[in-house]
Amino acid sequence: MYSKLGTLWRSIHKVLDMITGNDSQQMLSPLLTVREAANVLRISERTLWSLTNSGDLPSVRVGRSVRYDQSDLAAWIASRKTA
Numbered sequence: 001m002y003s004k005l006g007t008l009w010r011s012i013h014k015v016l017d018m019i020t021g022n023d024s025q026q027m028l029s030p031l032l033t034v035r036e037a038a039n040v041l042r043i044s045e046r047t048l049w050s051l052t053n054s055g056d057l058p059s060v061r062v063g064r065s066v067r068y069d070q071s072d073l074a075a076w077i078a079s080r081k082t083a
Contacts, residue, residue, distance in 0.1 A: 011040055011070065018074035031060055031067035040073060 014029060032040065038048045051057040058072040 008036065008039055011036060015040055015070050015074050015077070018071055019078055029070045031062070031069055032073070034066060034068075037068035037073060040070075041077070 011032060034045050034048060038045045041048065043051075048057070052059045052066065057076055058069070060067045060069060
């Protein structure tokens with residue numbers, strides 16, 4: 001359980017670093033599962049599916065699986081910010 005929480009926190013910090021421009025790593029970041037992406041965005045998996053199916057949120061298909069690029073999540077968050 002603790003390793004999953006650690007992984008989630010690292011994912012959240014990576015997304016926040018990308019949003020704030022503090023991304024010091026130029027490596028390809030791992031893709032997130034539906035559950036991980038929903039947790040990062042703090043929304044339900046059902047809401048995430050709705051955003052994905054509407055084309056609002058980009059996703060990556062790997063076979064029958066759907067994954068989310070962390071930089072896409074960061075860009076989506078940034079596009080939703082209000083002044």
